[in-house]
Amino acid sequence: MTEIYFSKDHEWIKVDGDEGTVGITTHAQEQLGDVVFVELPEVDAEFAKGDEVAVVESVKAASEIYAPVSGTIIAVNEVLGEEPGKVNASPEDDGWFFKIKINDKGDLSDLMGEDAYKDLTSD
Amino acid sequence: MTMNRQGRPTGVPEAATGGDTAAGPATFTGHKALERDEGLIFEIGSPAVTGVDLEDPGDFETALGGFERTEPMGLTGLSEPHVVRHYTRLSQKNYGIDTGLFPLGSCTMKHNPRLNEKIARLPGFADIHPMQPERTVQGALEVIDTLADWLCKLTNMAAIAMSPKAGAHGELCGMMAIRAALEHRGEQRRTVLVPESAHGTNPATAVFCGFQVKTLASTEDGRVDVAALKAQLGPDVAAIMLTNPNTCGLFEKDIQEIAAAVHEAGGYFYCDGANFNALIGKVRPGDLGIDAMHFNLHKTCSTPHGGGGPGSGPTVLSEALAPFAPVPWVEKAVGGGLRLKATVRDGNTAFGRMTAFHGQMGMFTRALAYLMSHGRDGLRLVAEDAVLNANYVAAGLDKAMTRTYKARPMHEVLFDDRFLKGTGVDTLGFAKALIDEGFHPMTMYFPLVASGAMLIEPTETESRRSLDEFVFAMTKLAEAAKAGETERFDQAPRFAPLKRLDETAAARKPVLRYEPPAPYAQAAE
Amino acid sequence: MRYLPHTQEDRREMLAALGVDHVDALFEDVPANALNADIDLPDHQSEMQVERAMARLAAKNVDAGSVPFFCGAGAYRHHVPATVDYVIQRGEFLTAYTPYQPEISQGTLQYLFEFQTQVATLLGTEVANASMWDGSTATAEAVLMARRITRRKKAVMAGGLHGHYADVVGTVTRFTDDAVTYLEPEPADPDAETQAIIDQIDDETSCVVVQSPNMFGHLLDLKRIAEAAHAKKALLIAVVTEVVSLGAITPPGDQGADIVVAEGQSLGNGLNFGGPYLGLFGTRQKYVRQMPGRVAGEARDADGRRGFVLTLSTREQHIRREKATSNICTNSGLCALAFTTHLSLLGEVGLRKLAMLNHRKAVELRDLLAGVPGVEVLNETFFNEFTLRLRRDAAYIVEALVERDVLGGVPVSRLLTKRDDVDELLLVAVTETVTRDDMETLARELREALA
Structure with a gap:
């Protein structure tokens, strides 16, 4: 059973067992505008919660993607290399960035649920 | 009297009056009179051509240690007349201070003396x-x-x-x-x-x-x-x-x-x-x-x-x-x-x-x-006129636009996009429309503290007449935006050598150098 | 004041329109104790007066064209066709801003795109940027870029790297945690230099920075160094201080260099006492998003017509602020225009001829000077510059040559200012502007000065 969490940095993580899939939110891609490049981490790289994992560049800005949890990268969405526009077209599905093996699910406790995130971005 | 009927007509034919200049058939060449569509040096030049006469080095025993560059490089050359033409044509697609007022805030685009x-x-x-x-x-x-x-x-x-x-x-x-x-x-x-x-x-x-x-x-x-x-x-x-x-x-x-x-x-x-x-x-x-x-x-x-x-x-x-x-x-x-x-x-x-x-x-x-040309007395006037001009423009635009801060500006003045609210026009469109009116745009979206910032610095080398002309253009554009004339902005610039460029596509698949067409592509043509 | 259009009447009327009676009212926010200080400087001067005063200063210098001239060491005197100066003085180029508004900057953007293509072709790299400040600052930027790519801290400076370039790298990394290693110069032994570089490469190494032709004029086997670097996943940064050499020598990119930087002054740009010059910067396509500096890229307009824009700009400081790839804003636009205009005139045929002419003259001078008593030529390989070991202090001999109206070269002690063991070394450069007469004069005067 998958659960979805959101960070205040406008990332989402879908958790299935001890694996998490991470991307940026619809709200984030709207703010960024047209995404032109995504720099992805290497598989097997380890990150602590809050580390810079990836970079997303739009015509307007370059932004860092932070690890929402500590863990090891187990897959990256190679398609984004050729088609960064997928982040705009399908941010919370086809436009995922990477999958991470979660060290400690306790890291999820300070993330938000969908409703709390909606409240955050509705102002 | 003798009648000479061989002179050329000097009037304007009726068919040439009125009408929309942008309408009508495109030219065959892609050029637009003085504005030329100019190819890249790699398209118009040749590897066999040079525009410089140099003495022949002749045969001699080199000391290059076996590192001689033997492969063809792929550089093209142009004759001197065509170099002059190429760059003259390119220059005509540029806006400079020599062309007109350059209201770029924080950039101080003033006259560049030829002395x-x-x-x-x-x-x-x-x-x-x-x-x-x-x-x-x-x-x-x-x-x-x-x-x-x-x-x-x-x-x-x-x-x-x-x-x-x-x-x-x-x-x-x-x-x-x-x-x-x-x-x-x-x-x-x-x-x-x-x-x-x-x-x-x-x-x-x-x-x-x-x-x-x-x-x-x-x-x-x-x-x-x-x-x-x-x-x-x-x-x-x-x-x-x-x-x-x-x-x-x-x-x-x-x-x-x-x-x-x-x-x-x-x-x-x-x-x-x-x-x-x-x-x-x-x-x-x-x-x-x-x-x-x-x-x-x-x-x-x-x-x-x-x-x-x-x-x-x-x-x-x-x-x-x-x-x-x-x-x-x-x-x-x-x-x-x-x-x-x-x-x-x-x-x-x-x-x-x-x-x-x-x-x-x-x-x-x-x-x-x-500095020597201005001297102590002239430099003080530089600062004074720079500040005077910015204040004059600020006062001229206050009726039509929204100034971010009430305080007296120095050499540049900051406006934001509140006056465009609800018009469907944004700062970018407004700036691009300014191009059509014959001006370089102001600094946009900087500083970040103002929404849709427009930062205007006229500099001291502008006359009152050119400031008035700029204020007129800006005011008319603001009125047009408020009147809902969005087509003036959406498609701007309409009269520049090129229309708006797709920077997203350019950044997604960056093409940073010329690549000659592949041989099969040429054959297919 | 001739550059200020307002009359006193204009000023009065404009102030009145603003509702103030004195211009100082516009400076009301300036503390009173700091306004209108008396500054001890002369008042304004007419165009004629300024011209006369500046011409007097210019006349106190010995310009290179007036004497037999053999200085190089990273700045070279080449003949610049008159067309080049005409082009860069066109007001639409000279007085344009950075091309952030592509619709009215296609002139600048197209020549930058052409420039990038020419530079990449010359350096043998896949891509090049739209220029940097000069060769030395480009070298420092390359070291920082290698650090970003490899995430390693150790940078190795070859012993034959221009002394001032090494100093600039040292300065830029002074407050970072990069570990920069400087190898000993080998004025007479390029093989020893190459071996020392290779010996330094280990698993911690981010990059090796190697100049060829090096500071002493020797050509190095970059391929061998590249292979050694790549075996340890380190990068080779190749430095070229005389870009005309690339008309005669296999470019560093073709020899495996990952980043190639060069001083581009030699094409289109005068000596100008050291600046403005032109940094060239090329690298592999896969590193393009780590490359510093501006780049022009191809784009289409709303009607589908080809045009050019500044692209990849999200790496720049005005957007990334403290995360920028470097703090550089300007490139060297007008110097790049001079470069590309000169190279368009030369073309491949002309560049090769120019390069070989430089080399032939250098060979000729080597033969002449090798016969001067008290002179030892240290080079077996060189392009248009080589090193002499003199019987006496080189700086002293250069001064003695000035007495004889010859600018005879650059003492190595001016480039390696911290060393005491290079005092007898003199760098001598020859370009197409040097005549047979000039060379014979140098040989004769050098013989007498050393006697």
């Missing part, structure tokens, strides 16, 4: 080598020394580093001097305070020097919040970086209090000199308490922007920072004349060397000619 160009090209300046013996370049050293003296006197500062290649390099120079001075004091201070309205180079430079940046809050009237600043000062604060007038075009009126507080806390005050045009000859930053400031000679001292450089960023330093200035510098030689101090040995405290040679000599000669 400066003439002087920089004197063989005694243009054709001397940086490593010639010092006694063969005394005139060049005197130029550097004299310009240094002018810049120090205009700022009331103790010393100057002349070698920085551009404004950002000057910032680096100032911040490295600060870091070196702290090290010399045996202190580990790491925090640099930068206002959110600062130019992006400020935080970039601070981080480059190993500092951490903390953002300074602004007050509602667009200036540094002095109380908040004082609360942030402490034993870890290395420096504050301020632009004055700030990037909203306002003078930081509490600047002396800010400087005193920073010094009290043991930090240094870096002033970004990008906006010195508002002060030159009128206010000396040294009297305001700063420790370092870079000049942008390509802004304040009229050396040409050249489509993005070369710039030049001499950096003045206070007594406290002077011992840490980078090499080289010019000093009086024992026994008369000038010499170049170019080595960091002998236990001196210079923080290092910023560039291979002595800085932008070609910009020094131009800047000195500019």
Whole structure:
């Protein structure tokens, strides 16, 4: 059973067992505008919660993607290399960035649920 | 009488009057009269052509050790007539100060006097080598020394580093001097305070020097919040970086209090000199308490922007920072004349060397000619007219547009996009429509503190007539936006050599060099 | 004042329109104790007066064209066709801003795109940027870029790297945690230099920075160094201070260099006492998003017509602020225009001829000087510059040559200012502007000065 969490940095993580899939939110891609490049981490790289994992560049800005949890990268969405526009077209599905093996699910406790995130971005 | 019926018609045929000039058939060639569609040199040139006559090197025994370049390179050449044509045609697709008013805030696009160009090209300046013996370049050293003296006197500062290649390099120079001075004091201070309205180079430079940046809050009237600043000062604060007038075009009126507080806390005050045009000859930053400031000679001292450089960023330093200035510098030689101090040995405290040679000599000669032409009296008028012109434009536009801050602007004035609210027109569309009206756009979306910012700096070299014309164009555009004439903005620019370009596609699949068409593609045509 | 359009009447009327009676009212936010200070500088001067004063200063210098001239060491005197100066003085180029508004900047953007293509072709790299400040600052930027790519801290400076370039790298990394190693110069032994570089490469190494032709004029086997670097996943940064050499020598990119930087002054740009010059910067396509500086890229407009824009600008400081790839804003636009105009005139045929002409003259001078007593030529390989070991202090001899109206070269002691063991070394450069007469004069005067 998958659960979805959101960070205040406008990332989402879908958790299935001890694996998490991470991307940026619809709200984030709207703010960024047209995404032109995504720099992805290497598989097997380890990150602590809050580390810079990836970079997303739009015509307007370059932004860092932070690890929402500590863990090891187990897959990256190679398609984004050729088609960064997928982040705009399908941010919370086809436009995922990477999958991470979660060290400690306790890291999820300070993330938000969908409703709390909606409240955050509705102002 | 004899009737001569062979003259040419001189009237305008009826079919040529009225009508929409943009309508009608496109030209066969793609050219539009004086505006030519010009191919790349790789398309119009040939590897077999050269536009230079050179002596034949002949056969001889080389000493290249087997590293001879034997493969064809793929460079094309053009004959001299076609080189002249190619670049003349390209130039006609550019807007420059020579074309018209350039209201780019924080960029100081003023007239570039041709006298400066003439002087920089004197063989005694243009054709001397940086490593010639010092006694063969005394005139060049005197130029550097004299310009240094002018810049120090205009700022009331103790010393100057002349070698920085551009404004950002000057910032680096100032911040490295600060870091070196702290090290010399045996202190580990790491925090640099930068206002959110600062130019992006400020935080970039601070981080480059190993500092951490903390953002300074602004007050509602667009200036540094002095109380908040004082609360942030402490034993870890290395420096504050301020632009004055700030990037909203306002003078930081509490600047002396800010400087005193920073010094009290043991930090240094870096002033970004990008906006010195508002002060030159009128206010000396040294009297305001700063420790370092870079000049942008390509802004304040009229050396040409050249489509993005070369710039030049001499950096003045206070007594406290002077011992840490980078090499080289010019000093009086024992026994008369000038010499170049170019080595960091002998236990001196210079923080290092910023560039291979002595800085932008070609910009020094131009800047000195500019300063001498104006003199003390003329430079004061520069600042006064620059500020007068910005205020005149501000007053002219207040009816049609929304100014971000009420306070009196200095040499530039900040508007935001509130007047466009609900019109369906944004700052970008507004700026692009200004292109159609014959002007370069103003600075847009900077500073970040204003929504849809439009920062306007007319400079002192604009006449009242050209300011009036600019205000007229801006006012009419604002009225058009409010009247719902969105087509004027959505498709703008309509009359420029090209329409709006797809920068997204260009950034997603960057094509950064010409690739010849593949042979099969040619065959298929 | 001739550059200020307002009359006193204009000023009065404009102030009145603003509702103030004196211009100082516009400076009301400036502290009173800092306004209108008396500055000890002369008043304005006419165009004629300024021209006269500046011409007097210019006349105090010995310009290179007036004497037999052999200085190089990173700045070279080449003949620049008159067309080049005409082009860069066109007001639409000279007085344009950075091309952020592509619709009215296609002139600048197209020549930058052409420039990038020419530079990449010359350096043998896949891509090149739109220029940097000069060769030395480009070298420092390359070291920082290698650090970003490899995430390693150790940078190795070859012993034959221009002394001032090494100093600039040292200065830029002074307050970072990069570990820079400087190898000993080998003025007479390029093989020893190459071996020392290779010996330094280990698993911690981010990059090796190697100049060829090196500071002493020797050509190095970059391929061998590249292979050694790549075996340890380090990068080779190749430095070229005389870009005309690439008309005769296999480019560093073709020899495996990952980043190639060069001083581009030699094409289109005068000596100008050291600046403004032109940094060239090329690298592999896969590193393009780590490349510093501006780049122009191809784009289409709303009607589908080809045009050019500045692209990849999200890496720049005005957007990334403290996360920028470097703090550089300007490139060297007008110097790049001079470069590309000169190279368009030369074309491949002309560049090769120019390069071989330089080399032939250098060979000729080598043969002449090798016969001068007290002179030892240290080079077996060179392009248009080589090193002499003199019987006496080189700086002293250069001064003696000035007495004889010859600018005879650059003493190595001016480039390696911290060393005491290079005093007898003299760098001598020859370009197409040097005549047979000049060379014979140098040989004769050098013989007498050394006697």
